[in-house]
Amino acid sequence: MEDRDWQIIQKIYSEKNITKAAQALYMSQPALTARLQHIEREFNVRIVHRSTRGIQFTPEGEYLVEKAAQMIDQMRHIKNEVQELFSENAGTLEIGASNYLTMYVLPALLEQFKKRYPAVKYSVETNWSKNIFTLLYNQKIQIGFTSIDYGGCKNKHLMFEEPVCIAYREPFSISDLPELPRIEYDSDYLLKGQLDKWWRENFKKPPQVSMHVSNLENCKRMVVHGLGYAPLPAHIIKEHDNVLHKLPIVEKSGEPITRKTWMIYSELNNDLPIVKLFVDFVKKYTL
Numbered sequence: 001m002e003d004r005d006w007q008i009i010q011k012i013y014s015e016k017n018i019t020k021a022a023q024a025l026y027m028s029q030p031a032l033t034a035r036l037q038h039i040e041r042e043f044n045v046r047i048v049h050r051s052t053r054g055i056q057f058t059p060e061g062e063y064l065v066e067k068a069a070q071m072i073d074q075m076r077h078i079k080n081e082v083q084e085l086f087s088e089n090a091g092t093l094e095i096g097a098s099n100y101l102t103m104y105v106l107p108a109l110l111e112q113f114k115k116r117y118p119a120v121k122y123s124v125e126t127n128w129s130k131n132i133f134t135l136l137y138n139q140k141i142q143i144g145f146t147s148i149d150y151g152g153c154k155n156k157h158l159m160f161e162e163p164v165c166i167a168y169r170e171p172f173s174i175s176d177l178p179e180l181p182r183i184e185y186d187s188d189y190l191l192k193g194q195l196d197k198w199w200r201e202n203f204k205k206p207p208q209v210s211m212h213v214s215n216l217e218n219c220k221r222m223v224v225h226g227l228g229y230a231p232l233p234a235h236i237i238k239e240h241d242n243v244l245h246k247l248p249i250v251e252k253s254g255e256p257i258t259r260k261t262w263m264i265y266s267e268l269n270n271d272l273p274i275v276k277l278f279v280d281f282v283k284k285y286t287l
Contacts, residue, residue, distance in 0.1 A: 097145040165246040168229035181210035181228035185219035
């Protein structure tokens with residue numbers, strides 16, 4: 001088996017179509033078909049069945065698909081570690097970050113790090129904060145950036161903390177909120193739970209949700225266009241200070257509700273030179 005063969009198995013499985021898989025791999029269809037037949041002969045099994053419904057994988061094929069993901073991941077790690085051995089200022093940083101941090105924090109941070117270490121490459125996966133912890137634990141990434149501390153990671157660094165504000169295009173007071181249209185967005189459940197608790201402590205009826213969007217950026221755009229109010233991190237609405245009115249969300253204890261940004265990293269991967277360089281850089285980095 002060649003490294004390319006594992007990619008072929010994985011791509012045929014994801015596309016469920018020989019022609020599309022060949023195009024994605026920049027191969028001719030006959031070349032891909034020949035390679036698939038070679039793999040089947042090597043393992044002495046049928047990997048796929050072709051029918052009018054398209055490509056269907058056999059149980060043996062399903063097993064090889066699972067192994068393909070593992071082999072590709074393992075080879076990526078090996079190549080990265082070999083690069084690390086060659087030079088402490090090279091290699092690929094495997095990073096996981098929440099959607100919010102990928103959009104608003106990570107680009108500027110990586111830009112500054114790349115100026116110092118131009119030979120470094122990056123693999124960035126965007127996911128929910130709670131899933132970043134899982135990816136780190138399973139060694140799918142070396143470093144994670146999250147908006148919530150879900151615990152269980154002893155190697156972490158608090159980068160910054162920002163207040164969560166109610167933002168609306170028209171002047172308002174907190175007592176007005178039950179009568180105003182609200183825009184909801186998908187967020188990590190810990191922050192959502194904190195905001196829901198604050199609402200119940202301050203109001204006797206539920207908010208008037210007039211719109212639901214999939215992410216924070218879309219929510220901000222809707223608020224800027226006057227379609228409703230939303231609780232948003234202060235950092236992403238700073239550029240709209242001339243358009244939006246905002247009020248901090250304060251709990252009954254007087255403590256503001258805030259959103260923290262954490263860097264988390266595993267002790268094992270911190271032994272790699274490039275990871276150590278990056279972790280030290282982030283600890284000194286000012287947003």
